[in-house]
Amino acid sequence: MSTIAERMAAAGAGAAIELRGVTRLFGALAALTDITLSVRPGERRAVLGSNGAGKTTLLNCVTGDFPPTSGTVRFFGEDVTILPPHERIRRGLRRTYQISLLFQRLTVRENVYLACRGVSRGRFSFLRTRAGEAIMQSVADLIALVHLENVADRLVGELAHGQQRQLEIALALAGAPRFILFDEPAAGLSPTERGDLVAILTALPSHIGYIIIEHDMDVALRVVESVTMMHNGRIFKEGAPAEIETDPEVQRLYLGGGHG
Amino acid sequence: MTTAFGGDEAVAARGGALARWIARRPLAALVIAAAAALALWLILAPWPAGFEEWFGRKRLFVNALFNGVTLGGLYFLVAAGFTLIFGLMRNVNLAHGSLYLFGGYMGYEAADWTGSWLFSYIVAFICCAVVGVAMQILIFRRMEGEDLRQTLVTLGLAIIFSDLMVWVWGGNAIQIATPDYLNGPTPTPIVVAVKSSGEAVFLQYPRVRLVIFAAAVLIGVGMWLALHRTRIGVMIRAGVDDRDMLSALGYRVQILFALVFAFGAGLAGMAGIVGGTFQSISLGEDSHFLLASLQVVIVGGMGSIPGAALGALIMGCSEQFGLVYFQNYATMVTFLIMVLVLAIRPQGLLGRG
Amino acid sequence: MALTETSTPSIAAPRGGALSRWVSRHAAILLLGLILVLLPAVANEFLLDQIVGWSLALGMIALSLMFLAGYGGMVSLAQMTIAGVAGYMVAVLGASSLPTISLFWPWWVATPLAIAIAVVFGTLSGALSARTEGIYTIMITLAIAAAFFYLTLQNWPIFNGFNGFTTIPAPHFWGVNWRAPVPLYYLILFFAASSYGAVVYISRAPFGLALQGVRDNPRRMEAIGYNVAAHRVAAHAFAALIAAIGGVLLVWLNNQISPFSISFERVIDVLVIAVVGGLGHPIGAFVGAIIYVILRTFALDALLAVGLDGRRFQTIIGLGFLLIVLFSPDGVIGLWRRWSARLRANGGSRRL
Numbered sequence: 021m022s023t024i025a026e027r028m029a030a031a032g033a034g035a036a037i038e039l040r041g042v043t044r045l046f047g048a049l050a051a052l053t054d055i056t057l058s059v060r061p062g063e064r065r066a067v068l069g070s071n072g073a074g075k076t077t078l079l080n081c082v083t084g085d086f087p088p089t090s091g092t093v094r095f096f097g098e099d100v101t102i103l104p105p106h107e108r109i110r111r112g113l114r115r116t117y118q119i120s121l122l123f124q125r126l127t128v129r130e131n132v133y134l135a136c137r138g139v140s141r142g143r144f145s146f147l148r149t150r151a152g153e154a155i156m157q158s159v160a161d162l163i164a165l166v167h168l169e170n171v172a173d174r175l176v177g178e179l180a181h182g183q184q185r186q187l188e189i190a191l192a193l194a195g196a197p198r199f200i201l202f203d204e205p206a207a208g209l210s211p212t213e214r215g216d217l218v219a220i221l222t223a224l225p226s227h228i229g230y231i232i233i234e235h236d237m238d239v240a241l242r243v244v245e246s247v248t249m250m251h252n253g254r255i256f257k258e259g260a261p262a263e264i265e266t267d268p269e270v271q272r273l274y275l276g277g278g279h280g
Numbered sequence: 281m282t283t284a285f286g287g288d289e290a291v292a293a294r295g296g297a298l299a300r301w302i303a304r305r306p307l308a309a310l311v312i313a314a315a316a317a318l319a320l321w322l323i324l325a326p327w328p329a330g331f332e333e334w335f336g337r338k339r340l341f342v343n344a345l346f347n348g349v350t351l352g353g354l355y356f357l358v359a360a361g362f363t364l365i366f367g368l369m370r371n372v373n374l375a376h377g378s379l380y381l382f383g384g385y386m387g388y389e390a391a392d393w394t395g396s397w398l399f400s401y402i403v404a405f406i407c408c409a410v411v412g413v414a415m416q417i418l419i420f421r422r423m424e425g426e427d428l429r430q431t432l433v434t435l436g437l438a439i440i441f442s443d444l445m446v447w448v449w450g451g452n453a454i455q456i457a458t459p460d461y462l463n464g465p466t467p468t469p470i471v472v473a474v475k476s477s478g479e480a481v482f483l484q485y486p487r488v489r490l491v492i493f494a495a496a497v498l499i500g501v502g503m504w505l506a507l508h509r510t511r512i513g514v515m516i517r518a519g520v521d522d523r524d525m526l527s528a529l530g531y532r533v534q535i536l537f538a539l540v541f542a543f544g545a546g547l548a549g550m551a552g553i554v555g556g557t558f559q560s561i562s563l564g565e566d567s568h569f570l571l572a573s574l575q576v577v578i579v580g581g582m583g584s585i586p587g588a589a590l591g592a593l594i595m596g597c598s599e600q601f602g603l604v605y606f607q608n609y610a611t612m613v614t615f616l617i618m619v620l621v622l623a624i625r626p627q628g629l630l631g632r633g
Numbered sequence: 634m635a636l637t638e639t640s641t642p643s644i645a646a647p648r649g650g651a652l653s654r655w656v657s658r659h660a661a662i663l664l665l666g667l668i669l670v671l672l673p674a675v676a677n678e679f680l681l682d683q684i685v686g687w688s689l690a691l692g693m694i695a696l697s698l699m700f701l702a703g704y705g706g707m708v709s710l711a712q713m714t715i716a717g718v719a720g721y722m723v724a725v726l727g728a729s730s731l732p733t734i735s736l737f738w739p740w741w742v743a744t745p746l747a748i749a750i751a752v753v754f755g756t757l758s759g760a761l762s763a764r765t766e767g768i769y770t771i772m773i774t775l776a777i778a779a780a781f782f783y784l785t786l787q788n789w790p791i792f793n794g795f796n797g798f799t800t801i802p803a804p805h806f807w808g809v810n811w812r813a814p815v816p817l818y819y820l821i822l823f824f825a826a827s828s829y830g831a832v833v834y835i836s837r838a839p840f841g842l843a844l845q846g847v848r849d850n851p852r853r854m855e856a857i858g859y860n861v862a863a864h865r866v867a868a869h870a871f872a873a874l875i876a877a878i879g880g881v882l883l884v885w886l887n888n889q890i891s892p893f894s895i896s897f898e899r900v901i902d903v904l905v906i907a908v909v910g911g912l913g914h915p916i917g918a919f920v921g922a923i924i925y926v927i928l929r930t931f932a933l934d935a936l937l938a939v940g941l942d943g944r945r946f947q948t949i950i951g952l953g954f955l956l957i958v959l960f961s962p963d964g965v966i967g968l969w970r971r972w973s974a975r976l977r978a979n980g981g982s983r984r985l
């Protein structure tokens with residue numbers, strides 16, 4: 021006979037991302053309260069909620085940018101709660117940031133190169149990379165994927181806002197991701213660029229799952245199979261997109277103009 | 281509300297912050313209490329004969345302690361302004377030592393003209409405060425947010441000030457005379473030795489150092505009260521804790537910055553007179569006291585006044601005990617303390633994580 | 634503050650066969666190298682060692698700071714101290730005029746060991762400041778520098794206190810007397826050129842690029858898989874190696890070391906040199922060093938000649954530094970770049 025705890029652990033072992041009882045405090049403010057969440061490998065999930073609901077903080081707890089105050093975070097079954105962010109990234113986790121965090125005084129190519137190098141060997145290498153090496157091909161492919169070939173050798177600080185958002189996405193696709201966290205990737209993109217984004221997301225290999233935070237319901241509900249609704253640092257509803265759209269409580273709290 | 285919270289509050293209601301801290305850290309509290317008891321015994325009790333064999337004369341120990349604590353008072357006066365300026369403006373004022381030296385020289389001149397030691401403090405405070413405000417308004421206001429550039433500017437100023445002061449006052453050490461009413465030793469109730477006749481010998485300690493230390497404590501308490509009980513003080517603390525708060529102040533933030541700069545610089549200037557009375561002021565003392573401020577603030581915690589007090593006390597004592605017990609490696613004591621703090625608590629003992 | 638070169642060529646190294654392109658792209662630095670190599674044919678000993686040699690050795694120490702500050706965003710004031718540790722260790726482990734302290738080990742033991750000790754020292758002090766950021770690094774490294782200065786001043790058994798060491802000659806090997814002016818000059822030139830080349834090369838290699846990433850955005854570096862603290866410490870170790878070699882050369886050049894070689898003023902001088910030269914490119918360190926050395930050597934006479942007090946040299950340095958910080962944050966090489974860009978722009982419009 022197995023105990024309830026053992027059965028719960030076994031159930032969680034199959035999850036790509038599993039949070040159990042995660043709470044995050046900022047001083048006296050509870051940005052997350054007792055979050056329990058499980059996402060399957062390959063699952064595509066939207067996290068919705070008004071500003072300040074705690075969505076970004078949720079991602080920060082998963083990546084370790086801000087570790088949880090209490091609770092545990094598992095990544096493909098492994099307890100990563102106290103691992104530093106770079107260790108989680110090397111295990112196949114990726115993320116984008118709501119406010120672009122790029123290397124402003126490096127070129128687009130160097131930014132993407134750093135992301136590819138960060139999840140491969142030779143991070144400390146004193147030897148320059150030769151033009152023919154495979155990593156340079158991956159860099160070029162990623163740049164082409166987000167349509168930044170024309171500005172590949174420009175400094176990131178000189179790019180337009182939309183281009184920086186595109187680069188933000190490219191950095192999260194480097195190497196062989198197993199799970200990606202997108203924090204409002206469509207914010208600041210033009211309608212065409214939004215179309216490109218949807219295309220990139222739907223073209224991702226099916227074993228790569230992601231969580232996407234997105235205010236634009238048109239984007240969000242087209243690219244996910246499940247939705248988590250957050251409010252005041254808590255999850256209050258989970259379900260399929262169709263269910264969520266018609267839920268009266270969701271209508272009242274979120275779609276009804278509660279956010280802005 | 282969880283039970284854990286409730287329990288905490290109950291304790292707090294019964295015994296205040298100290299009891300709460302002891303309840304949270306029983307082991308640390310025990311260690312501190314034991315260390316305090318040991319220190320008290322070392323200071324107050326006459327030492328057993330065998331003890332002096334390997335620990336030196338008690339007079340040496342008590343003297344080092346008194347010198348260390350009073351030096352700590354001086355360090356606090358210098359470092360308090362430094363830490364406030366850093367905490368609020370993220371400006372590492374490398375010219376802080378120059379302000380200390382300038383205050384000392386101006387105080388010396390003022391005491392020379394007027395013959396009043398107390399008046400010289402006012403002169404030193406005003407002179408340095410004016411220089412501080414000028415620096416803030418003429419230079420740093422124009423480069424807000426560029427903390428590295430601001431620091432480089434203070435460095436350039438320190439180089440220039442130092443040379444100009446050598447020009448005016450020369451390279452010789454200057455001693456500021458202690459006024460008659462503070463001259464001479466004061467008996468203390470601390471037994472340093474017992475004569476063969478059984479008569480106890482009490483420690484005599486320079487009165488001026490005790491008085492100045494008391495003044496430093498008063499200033500420290502005054503600053504703490506001002507920071508916690510006045511509106512400006514609350515604004516300053518809010519700014520140190522959360523820099524975004526500052527933008528909410530709008531144009532008034534400049535007034536706040538200038539005030540803090542004036543006060544910090546003035547305090548350093550007054551400390552210059554204290555230093556000139558305790559020891560002497562001369563070429564090179566500017567960098568000495570800048571570095572002392574750095575160490576105090578690193579150990580105590582950046583931006584924290586109680587941290588500066590604690591750091592100053594620790595650094596003053598370790599310097600004096602180092603001189604008495606480890607001659608050739610005296611500075612290593614101070615340095616190792618700093619390294620230890622950085623390794624265990626990079627934000628300083630009382631700094632915020 | 635513009636801390637990096639603005640025109641960044643591609644990461645990938647040039648492919649073989651592009652030698653002529655490489656030569657034409659680096660024409661200026663190759664020409665400078667040629668002049669420096671041929672200099673002993675025309676220059677006297679004073680110019681060779683006391684001006685150029687001193688500038689190059691000092692430039693290496695400033696280069697180590699440029700590497701940390703320009704590429705890594707870490708302004709370390711401990712670089713002169715690291716050089717001093719290496720210099721002191723050469724005197725303690727090797728030969729000096731003090732047989733009671735010096736161990737007189739052969740140079741091929743003493744020198745590498747001295748450099749290794751200095752690198753360990755630099756790595757540890759880097760580790761102390763690597764967990765903090767930006768402005769804190771200045772405070773911590775300055776405190777470390779001060780502690781070492783006061784230690785050497787107070788300590789007689791190892792550092793011979795106030796007096797320090799004299800008569801610390803460069804060794805004799807391969808049949809060459811390296812303490813003679815011309816060989817010593819070539820020794821310094823070799824190490825200065827090598828460290829300059831190494832820094833330029835590494836700035837486009839993964840390690841150097843990652844360091845620039847750490848400078849621009851440490852949080853993002855973590856989020857793409859880099860151990861930021863480890864990278865910072867490794868950068869400190871590499872910079873310490875350059876500073877340590879520079880320190881040994883400086884001691885051989887001056888034939889002495891004392892607490893005043895590593896005092897507050899000297900520690901600050903290194904920062905002044907690097908900032909005045911410009912933190913945007915490794916050459917800035919050497920440009921700053923030659924300006925500094927020329928000022929140090931001739932300012933006294935020049936000031937007297939125009940009727941000023943020669944002792945106000947320090948004020949001149951301070952004012953120059955202040956002007957650069959206020960008006961050209963990328964230093965003299967920044968001034969040069971802007972000036973030559975304007976010249977090119979003017980030339981273009983005239984041709985139209």
Ligand SMILES: Nc1ncnc2c1ncn2[C@@H]1O[C@H](COP(=O)(O)OP(=O)(O)O)[C@@H](O)[C@H]1O
Nearest residue numbers: 046049051069070071072073074075076077078
């Ligand atoms: N680094 C931080 N420091 C202090 N408070 C924070 C920090 N990050 C987020 N918060 C607070 O946590 C709450 C949730 O924020 P966030 O997760 O960014 O919300 P969302 O992404 O859903 O808009 C907000 O009240 C926000 O102010």
Ligand SMILES: [Mg+2]
Nearest residue numbers: 075076077118
């Ligand atoms: Mg958000």
